[in-house]
Amino acid sequence: MSLSSHLEELKKKHASLSAAVEHAQRSPSVSTLEITQLKKQKLRLKEEISRLS
Template sequence: MSLASHLAELQRKHGDIEREIDEALTHPSCDTLEIAKLKRRKLALKDEIEKLSSPTRH
């Protein structure tokens, strides 16, 4: 898998999780623990995207 396609996949997953969070927040019986897990996954994806996108990758 090329770097560009890997980044695109990570960005797609990030967007999917963002939509999941938004949808969960619209329900009055939203599970705050599940939302916290989703937010942590979203942040981990964001960190990975930034790491791979930086010119001086580690």
């Protein structure tokens, strides 16, 4: 996998997590812990994207 395709895949995952976080925040049945875990995953992806860019 080339670096550019790897970056694109990370960006897609980041966007997907963004949508999941937004959905979770609007859903009263999702716990704060679950939302926090999603946000941490999203941050790790963002950091990796920045590191590779």
